[in-house]
Amino acid sequence: MLTNEQFDRTRRPALRLAGIELVEHHRELPGRRRRRLGLCDAAELDALLGAAEAGTSDATGQMLCLLTTKFTGFFRHPRHFEVASGHALRAARRHGQARLCSAATATGEEPCSLAMALIEGFGRNDPPASVVATDIDAAALAVAKRGEYGAAAGA
Numbered sequence: 325m326l327t328n329e330q331f332d333r334t335r336r337p338a339l340r341l342a343g344i345e346l347v348e349h350h351r352e353l354p355g356r357r358r359r360r361l362g363l364c365d366a367a368e369l370d371a372l373l374g375a376a377e378a379g380t381s382d383a384t385g386q387m388l389c390l391l392t393t394k395f396t397g398f399f400r401h402p403r404h405f406e407v408a409s410g411h412a413l414r415a416a417r418r419h420g421q422a423r424l425c426s427a428a429t430a431t432g433e434e435p436c437s438l439a440m441a442l443i444e445g446f447g448r449n450d451p452p453a454s455v456v457a458t459d460i461d462a463a464a465l466a467v468a469k470r471g472e473y474g475a476a477a478g479a
């Protein structure tokens with residue numbers, strides 16, 4: 325559990341870096357997630373907060389990782405993928421091609437699912453459609469770019 329001071333120092337970069345407003349019931353989250361970053365104790369978290377306040381880019385990246393949830397999976401909300409593929413089909417009929425956007429994509433399972441839904445929806449392996457994926461967290465995007473998933477990703 326974060327001290328009041330640590331929590332206040334975490335709230336400011338959350339809002340500034342990602343537009344995330346941490347409220348009282350989020351108090352435990354950064355403490356739990358710090359293990360993701362291999363931060364063992366409060367002193368290491370203090371050091372990270374200090375570096376983020378100083379604007380160190382590594383620390384900023386680590387703060388983003390600490391503050392954001394990475395929960396994702398293949399076809400997480402199955403109906404959404406059918407709907408997106410249907411939109412893409414109609415757009416491609418009208419404009420010749422379509423583009424889908426996976427905003428806040430995390431580690432890339434969502435755009436991969438969209439690509440599979442497009443292949444299925446268009447009934448061909450080279451649909452006239454593309455998927456753009458973005459995220460604020462460069463580390464998550466690096467995983468997405470690799471595009472390698474194990475059985476745990478639920479493919």
Ligand SMILES: C[S@@+](CC[C@H](N)C(=O)[O-])C[C@H]1O[C@@H](n2cnc3c(N)ncnc32)[C@H](O)[C@@H]1O
Pocket residue numbers: 341342343392393394395396397400427428429430431434458459460461464
């Ligand atoms: C729960 S994941 C969602 C993954 C995927 N879209 C899905 O639904 O399965 C949330 C993602 O939002 C990203 N995120 C949070 N704030 C963001 C912001 N201000 N701009 C862009 N991405 C942001 C996080 O880095 C994280 O990867």
